[in-house]
Amino acid sequence: VSAARGGPPTPALVVDAAAAERNQAMAVSLLGKGQVLRPHFKAHKTTALARMQLAGGVTGFCCQTSWEALAMARAGFDDIMLTNQVVDPTALAELVEAAKLARLSALVDAGEHVDLLARAAKSAGRAIGVLIEVETGMKRCGVEADSDALLLLAEAIAGAPGLIFDGVQAYDGHVAGTADPVARRVAAARSAAIAQTAVDRLTAMGMKPRIVAGLSTAHMPFCAELDVWTDVQAGSYLLMDGIYSGYGDLPFERALMLEGTVIHASTGRFVINGGLKQFAADRGPPQWVGDMAAPARLSDEHCVVAAENHGLAIGDRARLQPRHLDPTINMHAALWLERDGAFERVAVDGRRTAEFEAGAI
Amino acid sequence: VSAARGGPPTPALVVDAAAAERNQAMAVSLLGKGQVLRPHFKAHKTTALARMQLAGGVTGFCCQTSWEALAMARAGFDDIMLTNQVVDPTALAELVEAAKLARLSALVDAGEHVDLLARAAKSAGRAIGVLIEVETGMKRCGVEADSDALLLLAEAIAGAPGLIFDGVQAYDGHVAGTADPVARRVAAARSAAIAQTAVDRLTAMGMKPRIVAGLSTAHMPFCAELDVWTDVQAGSYLLMDGIYSGYGDLPFERALMLEGTVIHASTGRFVINGGLKQFAADRGPPQWVGDMAAPARLSDEHCVVAAENHGLAIGDRARLQPRHLDPTINMHAALWLERDGAFERVAVDGRRTAEFEAGAI
Numbered sequence: 001v002s003a004a005r006g007g008p009p010t011p012a013l014v015v016d017a018a019a020a021e022r023n024q025a026m027a028v029s030l031l032g033k034g035q036v037l038r039p040h041f042k043a044h045k046t047t048a049l050a051r052m053q054l055a056g057g058v059t060g061f062c063c064q065t066s067w068e069a070l071a072m073a074r075a076g077f078d079d080i081m082l083t084n085q086v087v088d089p090t091a092l093a094e095l096v097e098a099a100k101l102a103r104l105s106a107l108v109d110a111g112e113h114v115d116l117l118a119r120a121a122k123s124a125g126r127a128i129g130v131l132i133e134v135e136t137g138m139k140r141c142g143v144e145a146d147s148d149a150l151l152l153l154a155e156a157i158a159g160a161p162g163l164i165f166d167g168v169q170a171y172d173g174h175v176a177g178t179a180d181p182v183a184r185r186v187a188a189a190r191s192a193a194i195a196q197t198a199v200d201r202l203t204a205m206g207m208k209p210r211i212v213a214g215l216s217t218a219h220m221p222f223c224a225e226l227d228v229w230t231d232v233q234a235g236s237y238l239l240m241d242g243i244y245s246g247y248g249d250l251p252f253e254r255a256l257m258l259e260g261t262v263i264h265a266s267t268g269r270f271v272i273n274g275g276l277k278q279f280a281a282d283r284g285p286p287q288w289v290g291d292m293a294a295p296a297r298l299s300d301e302h303c304v305v306a307a308e309n310h311g312l313a314i315g316d317r318a319r320l321q322p323r324h325l326d327p328t329i330n331m332h333a334a335l336w337l338e339r340d341g342a343f344e345r346v347a348v349d350g351r352r353t354a355e356f357e358a359g360a361i
Numbered sequence: 362v363s364a365a366r367g368g369p370p371t372p373a374l375v376v377d378a379a380a381a382e383r384n385q386a387m388a389v390s391l392l393g394k395g396q397v398l399r400p401h402f403k404a405h406k407t408t409a410l411a412r413m414q415l416a417g418g419v420t421g422f423c424c425q426t427s428w429e430a431l432a433m434a435r436a437g438f439d440d441i442m443l444t445n446q447v448v449d450p451t452a453l454a455e456l457v458e459a460a461k462l463a464r465l466s467a468l469v470d471a472g473e474h475v476d477l478l479a480r481a482a483k484s485a486g487r488a489i490g491v492l493i494e495v496e497t498g499m500k501r502c503g504v505e506a507d508s509d510a511l512l513l514l515a516e517a518i519a520g521a522p523g524l525i526f527d528g529v530q531a532y533d534g535h536v537a538g539t540a541d542p543v544a545r546r547v548a549a550a551r552s553a554a555i556a557q558t559a560v561d562r563l564t565a566m567g568m569k570p571r572i573v574a575g576l577s578t579a580h581m582p583f584c585a586e587l588d589v590w591t592d593v594q595a596g597s598y599l600l601m602d603g604i605y606s607g608y609g610d611l612p613f614e615r616a617l618m619l620e621g622t623v624i625h626a627s628t629g630r631f632v633i634n635g636g637l638k639q640f641a642a643d644r645g646p647p648q649w650v651g652d653m654a655a656p657a658r659l660s661d662e663h664c665v666v667a668a669e670n671h672g673l674a675i676g677d678r679a680r681l682q683p684r685h686l687d688p689t690i691n692m693h694a695a696l697w698l699e700r701d702g703a704f705e706r707v708a709v710d711g712r713r714t715a716e717f718e719a720g721a722i
Contacts, residue, residue, distance in 0.1 A: 009449060009450070009451030009452070009717075010449045010451075010452075042661055042662070064661055064662045065662055084624070084634075084662060084663075085624040085625060086624075087622050087623070087624045087634065087675060087676055088370060088371045088622040088634055089370070090370030090371075091370070091371075091634070109625060110625070110675055112675040112676065113675070139630065139665065140625070140632060140660065140663055140665050141624065141625040141632055141663070142625075173660060261448050261449040262448070263445070263446040263447075263448045263502065264446060264470060264471070264501070264502040264503075269500065271501060271502055273445075273448065273449055273452070276641060276643055276685075276687070276688040277687075277688050277691045280637060280641075280642075281641075281642070281643035282637055282642035282643065282659065298643065299501065299534060300403055300425055300687050300688065301403070301425045301426055301445060302445075302501055302502070304500065304501050314448060314471055314473040314474070315448055315473065324637075326637070326638075326661050327637040327638050327661065330637075330638045330692065331691065331692065333713060333717070352694060356370070356694070
C-alpha cells in the first residue's frame with residue numbers, strides 16, 4: 001500500500017508547489033541587468049500558477065493564443081504579450097475582448113497582421129502593442145533581420161492608428177531544442193547577433209525597440225550574457241519536464257508528475273490508468289520516478305512500465321514525469337498543488353474559453 | 362482566397378459526414394457470420410457520431426474509461442463494454458453511475474478487479490457484466506490463456522454476487538500496429554489461436570463465453586476469417602487517421618481533417634494556427650492534404666509545412682490529416698460535421714464529465 005493513497009482522483013497531474021516556488025526564485029536569480037522574466041503562460045495555462053509567478057517577482061506574461069490572453073485578462077492579469085500572429089476571425093474577437101481588459105501586445109511579420117491588429121485596436125477602443133517577429137533560424141514565422149521587410153513593417157506599425165511599437169520578438173526554438181550545453185550556448189550567440197541586427201536597423205530608423213523578447217528555460221543558465229534580450233519568455237522552468245530535466249545543465253527541479261493508479265501488476269511490468277490522453281508523447285513516453293530508465297510505452301489510457309521487481313500491486317499509486325509539459329497540461333482540466341501532503345485542485349483555466357467550448361463563440 | 366472561408370473557427374476538427382457514413386456501411390459489410398461490430402467510443406468520444414454508428418447497424422459499444430461509459434449512459438446508450446480494468450475509486454464511482462443507467466460490462470485480469478466490480482454492482486443495485494482479458498502477446502494487461510489464473514478468475518466471477526460472466530476480451534494491439542498486410546494477417550492468426558485456447562478452456566469448465574471481443578480497424582479486411590471473435594471493437598474505421606490511411610489495405614476513407622488558418626506564408630513554407638495542442642504527435646506530424654508528402658513539424662500552437670509553391674496566403678485555410686485520431690480528438694471540445702458545405706458543431710462529450718471538470722467529483 002502506497003503512502004500516496006488518499007491523493008487526488010487519478011490520473012491526475014500533481015505539482016510540487018514548494019519545488020515550483022524554488023524554481024521561480026532560481027529563475028529570477030539568473031536574470032541579467034536590464035532583463036525581466038516574462039513567464040510563458042502557455043506552459044501551464046493555469047492562472048493559479050501565474051499568481052505564484054507574480055508573487056515571485058514578475059510583472060508581465062507571455063501567452064501563445066487569444067484564448068489564453070482572454071483567460072489571463074479576465075483573471076485580472078495585465079501586460080500580456082501574445083507571442084503569436086492572430087489571423088482567425090474568432091481568435092481576433094477574443095483578442096479584442098482581452099485588449100479591453102488588459103494591456104496587450106501581439107506579433108506581426110507581415111502587413112496583413114498590422115492591418116488586423118489596427119482593426120482590433122479600433123474595436124477594443126484601446127491601443128494594442130506590436131512586436132515584429134524576427135526569424136532566428138528556426139524557420140517558423142518571422143521576418144529576416146537584414147530584410148527590407150523588417151523596415152517596411154516598422155513603418156507600417158508607426159503609421160497605423162491604435163498600435164504602439166513595443167519592439168522585437170526573436171525566439172530561437174531550435175536553440176532551446178539543443179540538449180548539449182556548449183552547442184546551445186554557441187547557437188544562442190548566433191541568435192543574439194541576428195536579434196542585434198534587427199535592433200540596430202530599427203534604432204537607426206528612429207524606432208528603437210523598448211522590448212526585445214525571446215529566450216527559453218534552456219537559455220537561462222547563460223541568459224545574463226544574452227543581453228540583447230530584455231524579456232525572458234521562459235515557461236518550462238517552473239515545473240520542468242522530462243526533456244529539459246534530461247539536459248543536465250538547467251538548475252530547476254522536477255515539479256510536475258502524473259499520478260496514476262496501478263491497474264495491472266505482473267512479473268516485469270505494471271500498468272497505470274493514464275496514457276496518450278494524459279501524457280503528450282511527441283518527445284517520447286514519460287518516466288517512472290521509481291526507475292527513470294525503465295522503458296514505458298503508452299496506449300490511449302494505459303502506460304506500461306517494464307521494470308523487474310517494481311514492488312507495486314493493483315491499487316497502488318505510481319508517479320511518472322511527463323516528457324513534454326506544455327501539451328501534457330493542455331490535456332487536463334485541473335492540476336493538483338501538493339504542499340505538505342495536502343492537495344489543492346486548481347483549474348487549467350487557460351484552455352479554450354467556456355463560451356467557445358459551449359459553442360457560443 | 363480559399364473556398365473554405367466561412368468555415369468554423371480555427372483550429373477546428375472537421376468530419377466529412379458522408380464519408381464517415383460510407384465507412385460505417387463498409388465496416389458492417391466486412392463482418393463474418395456471427396460477428397457484430399461494437400464500435401470503440403474512445404476513438405471519437407462524441408455521442409453524435411455514436412448515434413451515426415447506431416443508425417448504421419450496431420447495437421453495442423466499447424469504451425475505455427469510466428467517464429466515457431458515464432457519458433454514453435447519460436446520452437441514452439445501452440450495452441456498453443468498458444474494455445479496461447477500473448481501480449481508481451472515483452472512476453469506480455463513475456462506473457456505478459453508468460451501471461445504474463445502462464447495461465454495462467468491464468474487464469478483469471485479477472481477483473481484485475472481480476471484488477471491485479462486485480462491490481460496484483452492489484452499489485448500483487444492478488448486475489454488471491464481466492469479461493476476462495486474455496493476454497495476446499501485446500504485454501499490457503490480461504491473463505495468459507493457458508494459465509491457472511484464467512480458470513481461477515472464471516470461478517471467482519461465477520461465485521461473485523451481482524456479476525454476469527459475459528466472456529473474454531482478447532485485444533492484440535501489437536497486431537493492429539503492424540502495417541504490412543501479410544505480416545498482420547499471420548500475426549492475427551496467432552492471436553486467434555490464443556483466444557481460442559482461452560475459449561476452449563473456459564468452455565470445458567462449463568463457462569462458455571457468450572462474447573469474445575477484440576480486433577481493430579486494421580483487422581477488418583480479414584475479420585470474417587477470425588471467427589473466434591464475436592465482437593469487433595474497431596474504432597478508427599469511421600474517421601481514419603494518417604497511421605491507418607498509410608497501411609494501404611484498409612477500405613476506409615479519410616474523414617477527419619484539422620482545418621487551420623494560415624498565419625505565415627513565405628517561400629517554401631506556410632504555418633497554420635494549430636500544433637501540438639491540436640494534433641497528437643505520438644506517431645508523427647499530420648499531413649497537409651495539398652501535398653501529403655510535404656514535411657510538417659509541430660510546436661505548441663504552430664504547424665509548419667515545408668512545401669514549394671504551396672500557393673497559400675495569410676488568412677487562407679488549409680486542412681491536415683491527423684496521424685493518430687483518438688488522442689487528437691481528445692484535445693478538442695467539439696468536432697464540426699461537414700455535409701454539402703454546411704457545418705454542424707457537435708460536442709466531444711465523452712471527455713471527463715462536467716462534474717469532474719468542475720471539481721465536484
